[in-house]
Amino acid sequence: MIATYGFNITLTARPGTGDRLVDLLLTGLDESSPGASEHCMVYLLSRSASNPNIVHVTGGWTSEEDHHRFFAGEAAQALMARIEPLLAKEPEYTAHVPVRGKAAF
Template identity: 70%
Template sequence: MIATYGFTATLTARPGLGDRLVDLLLTGLDEGAPGSGPHCLVYLVSRSASDPDVVQVTEGWTSEEDHHRVFAGAPARAIAGQIDALLAEQPAYTDHVPVRGRASF
């Protein structure tokens, strides 16, 4: 499959909650979670090298429609609700149109 839609989200946790935010985001890869399905082709959680409370998530999806459909489901809404409680500010999103690359984790 080819990713035709993607984005990077930069999330800033409240002070000292970066570890909890990372752990919660990584549950997105658990069985039945949004990142575990066939339409999510890239799901990468990264941290800032200089601020452990700044976390980035890079996602690549088969289509924007697939992403929105998956995120309308209960598992994604449950994770998103928990994430909101950890954030110091609204996430910043940068959308992407994937061209070519490689993801093998």
């Protein structure tokens, strides 16, 4: 399978809650979470080098439809509900069309 839909999202946590945000996002690799979906080709978390409360998520999915279908589901909605109170502002989301690359973690 290859990724035909991707995104980057920047999340800014409330001061002092960056570690908690990262911990919750890492549960995205657990069974029934985004990173465990057969349609998720890339699930990468990064932190800002200058601000530990800024977290970036990069995702690559087999299709935009698979991505939206998964995030409309109960498990993803529950994760988002736990993340939302930690955020200092609205997430910055950018959709992408993957061309080519490599992911080896």
